[in-house]
Amino acid sequence: ETGVTQTPRHLVMGMTNKKSLKCEQHLGHNAMYWYKQSAKKPLELMFVYSLEERVENNSVPSRFSPECPNSSHLFLHLHTLQPEDSALYLCASSQEGGRTSGANVLTFGAGSRLTVL
Amino acid sequence: SQQGEEDPQALSIQEGENATMNCSYKTSINNLQWYRQNSGRGLVHLILIRSNEREKHSGRLRVTLDTSKKSSSLLITASRAADTASYFCATDTPWYNNNDMRFGAGTRLTVKP
Numbered sequence: 654e655t656g657v658t659q660t661p662r663h664l665v666m667g668m669t670n671k672k673s674l675k676c677e678q679h680l681g682h683n684a685m686y687w688y689k690q691s692a693k694k695p696l697e698l699m700f701v702y703s704l705e706e707r708v709e710n711n712s713v714p715s716r717f718s719p720e721c722p723n724s725s726h727l728f729l730h731l732h733t734l735q736p737e738d739s740a741l742y743l744c745a746s747s748q749e750g751g752r753t754s755g756a757n758v759l760t761f762g763a764g765s766r767l768t769v770l
Numbered sequence: 771s772q773q774g775e776e777d778p779q780a781l782s783i784q785e786g787e788n789a790t791m792n793c794s795y796k797t798s799i800n801n802l803q804w805y806r807q808n809s810g811r812g813l814v815h816l817i818l819i820r821s822n823e824r825e826k827h828s829g830r831l832r833v834t835l836d837t838s839k840k841s842s843s844l845l846i847t848a849s850r851a852a853d854t855a856s857y858f859c860a861t862d863t864p865w866y867n868n869n870d871m872r873f874g875a876g877t878r879l880t881v882k883p
Binding site for chain 2: 659693696698745761766
């Protein structure tokens with residue numbers, strides 16, 4: 654384990670369901686990320702939280718709703734998803750101190766494989 | 771948007787051979803990182819090279835950076851079957867906040883025993 658835990662590892666949901674992905678990090682990091690990985694495409698940065706505040710949202714559809722209640726936990730709430738949203742969703746964390754050192758090294762979880770029927 | 775682009779998309783070699791993967795990017799960077807991903811798992815950080823460095827080594831890994839060509843290469847020497855994975859470069863740009871890491875689509879490396 655890397656210190657970043659994602660649950661569930663696999664999720665199958667219908668287009669009308671509401672579900673959530675959870676990410677927890679035990680590294681003392683203060684920045685957390687959601688990435689979407691689709692087959693043969695670059696990783697897509699979805700959301701960034703730094704010190705529990707959202708600092709970046711790369712124009713993600715509103716059917717994806719992030720929540721960061723504290724620096725150790727990150728959620729991705731899912732509702733009325735589309736089949737094209739099926740992908741591997743990766744959570745990552747880093748130490749905000751990378752901002753001043755110019756080195757932002759990410760630690761990833763194992764991912765949540767989402768299938769939308 | 772700024773992101774690394776890896777080349778080739780796929781590479782297949784025999785155990786013991788060297789594997790070279792390339793990454794190109796479009797704008798100035800603070801640093802460039804290489805990550806590895808085993809099938810269906812998360813990415814694992816391998817090595818970071820800063821914009822003022824030209825070469826870096828870590829075990830069997832050698833990374834070069836040419837900022838004039840906006841390119842980097844990852845060399846894995848004496849490859850092993852366990853090196854089979856996808857390899858990604860990631861760029862960290864100065865005018866994004868430093869929480870914005872951009873990745874390419876990766877190079878899929880297969881090492882045959």
